[in-house]
Amino acid sequence: MPKTPQADAIVLFGGTGDLARRMLLASLYFLDADGFLPEGFRIVATARAAMTRDAFVALTHKTLTDRPEGITDEVWVRFSARLDYVGADATTIEGATRIKTALGGATRPFFYLAISPSLFERVCAALSGAGLATSASRIVLEKPIGRDLETSRHMNTALGEIFDEDQIFRIDHYLGKETVQNLIALRFANTLFEPLWNNLTIDHVQITVAETEGVGERWPYYDEYGALRDMLQNHMLQLLCLVAMEPPADMEPDSVRNEKVKVLRSLRRFTRVEATEKSVRGQYTPGVVIGKTAAGYEAERGQASDTETFVALRADIDNWRWAGVPFFLRTGKRMPEKRTQIAIQFKPVPHSIFGQAANHDLVANRLIIDLQPDEDIRLSLMNKAPGLSQGGMRMQSLPLSLSLLRTYEGAGGRRRIAYERLLLDVIHGDATLFVRRDEVDEAWRWVDGVADAWADAHMTPKPYAAGSWGPQDAFALIARFGRAWSD
Numbered sequence: 001m002p003k004t005p006q007a008d009a010i011v012l013f014g015g016t017g018d019l020a021r022r023m024l025l026a027s028l029y030f031l032d033a034d035g036f037l038p039e040g041f042r043i044v045a046t047a048r049a050a051m052t053r054d055a056f057v058a059l060t061h062k063t064l065t066d067r068p069e070g071i072t073d074e075v076w077v078r079f080s081a082r083l084d085y086v087g088a089d090a091t092t093i094e095g096a097t098r099i100k101t102a103l104g105g106a107t108r109p110f111f112y113l114a115i116s117p118s119l120f121e122r123v124c125a126a127l128s129g130a131g132l133a134t135s136a137s138r139i140v141l142e143k144p145i146g147r148d149l150e151t152s153r154h155m156n157t158a159l160g161e162i163f164d165e166d167q168i169f170r171i172d173h174y175l176g177k178e179t180v181q182n183l184i185a186l187r188f189a190n191t192l193f194e195p196l197w198n199n200l201t202i203d204h205v206q207i208t209v210a211e212t213e214g215v216g217e218r219w220p221y222y223d224e225y226g227a228l229r230d231m232l233q234n235h236m237l238q239l240l241c242l243v244a245m246e247p248p249a250d251m252e253p254d255s256v257r258n259e260k261v262k263v264l265r266s267l268r269r270f271t272r273v274e275a276t277e278k279s280v281r282g283q284y285t286p287g288v289v290i291g292k293t294a295a296g297y298e299a300e301r302g303q304a305s306d307t308e309t310f311v312a313l314r315a316d317i318d319n320w321r322w323a324g325v326p327f328f329l330r331t332g333k334r335m336p337e338k339r340t341q342i343a344i345q346f347k348p349v350p351h352s353i354f355g356q357a358a359n360h361d362l363v364a365n366r367l368i369i370d371l372q373p374d375e376d377i378r379l380s381l382m383n384k385a386p387g388l389s390q391g392g393m394r395m396q397s398l399p400l401s402l403s404l405l406r407t408y409e410g411a412g413g414r415r416r417i418a419y420e421r422l423l424l425d426v427i428h429g430d431a432t433l434f435v436r437r438d439e440v441d442e443a444w445r446w447v448d449g450v451a452d453a454w455a456d457a458h459m460t461p462k463p464y465a466a467g468s469w470g471p472q473d474a475f476a477l478i479a480r481f482g483r484a485w486s487d
């Protein structure tokens with residue numbers, strides 16, 4: 001249950017940017033449509049550009065009407081009345097003071113920093129200077145929080161001097177995805193899985209986050225981070241934590257986050273020797289993705305680069321539950337399809353009673369959790385192949401599916417933007433789905449270990465053609481441990 005009072009306003013820094021327009025304003029609109037925004041809740045967007053309130057309202061209207069969902073006049077009238085815009089340099093006290101004026105009577109605002117992390121500290125200092133950093137306010141930060149443990153600590157310390165930890169909401173938008181929360185429900189609202197959720201029954205886990213898009217215009221940011229820091233340090237480790245954590249006592253923010261931190265602490269550090277055995281870096285070269293030719297990363301970047309756009313690795317969690325169970329993580333840009341998936345591979349039956357003919361049919365159970373493009377949860381089960389057969393019963397594997405897409409359609413249809421859940425939680429002060437400072441530390445500690453091991457082993461990215469599933473070495477990696485990617 002939320003402990004802090006409801007927020008009464010949001011200040012959207014980077015208010016004209018891509019994230020604010022595509023995701024945040026749209027999410028706020030949908031929250032309003034569903035009656036979730038508190039009465040009188042204000043939305044103040046701010047950016048450097050000088051723009052009138054009317055122009056910003058018109059821009060927001062266009063952004064929303066360009067979306068496939070469309071808007072209704074009734075909600076728009078209510079929503080647009082909440083909007084305001086302040087053109088200001090938010091790194092100055094003068095700019096922050098103008099934001100304060102625009103907030104009017106709102107005393108419990110939250111500040112959403114959809115801006116470059118290089119500005120976080122200066123914006124927070126200006127908020128403090130203008131008297132806006134009160135105990136009733138909160139800040140929401142987008143990643144990246146630093147580039148490694150040292151820089152993230154520096155940032156967290158600087159922000160911690162202005163805001164208490166429970167006022168800081170670090171977003172990982174994957175935690176707002178419906179199926180990610182469904183994973184928590186699946187594990188802890190059923191008796192079925194938990195007794196099997198360990199190294200006695202589970203053979204290995206695969207987490208794949210494949211994207212068809214390339215890096216494109218984002219290379220100035222991406223080239224400094226690469227897939228390891230852009231995807232693995234945050235989204236993928238969060239997914240791993242939710243799969244691997246012990247049952248928390250309740251859904252209180254600290255109960256859940258304590259369990260996630262324990263998983264991160266149990267991740268085995270990479271050594272130089274292990275780096276070459278247990279991980280692969282890749283970088284896309286020209287190719288064809290879904291029928292369209294795509295340039296290579298270096299052509300987009302304009303010069304040679306050692307940044308990886310693909311990572312595959314084996315992670316090991318050194319605790320009782322997971323000892324000996326490999327977690328294979330794989331993420332890449334310019335893959336053949338967009339797919340975010342967690343696959344829990346169970347062990348095969350210890351002995352087949354069905355005779356030789358069925359031996360080839362028997363496939364171990366697998367639980368597939370699809371996050372994107374469609375959300376679904378499927379459990380593959382062996383059953384008898386219909387009809388008659390000679391030489392004993394024949395088997396087939398069929399999925400038992402939750403058909404989430406149909407369930408959502410039945411419940412009103414619209415697939416929510418992940419940010420809706422997260423924004424609503426900030427409004428209510430519920431930090432369960434946000435990343436605590438020590439989680440960030442532990443995730444960086446492990447990722448720094450991987451990056452250091454790569455550097456020690458002089459591992460440069462292997463080329464892969466855009467539109468392929470990464471370098472051949474990624475297949476060799478998982479084969480080395482006797483498994484295959486679940487494609």
Ligand code: BG6
Pocket residue numbers: 211230231340372
């Ligand atoms: C972002 C990364 O955090 O997540 C991007 O910076 C990536 O590089 C994006 O494309 C993926 O998000 P989603 O929700 O489309 O899987």
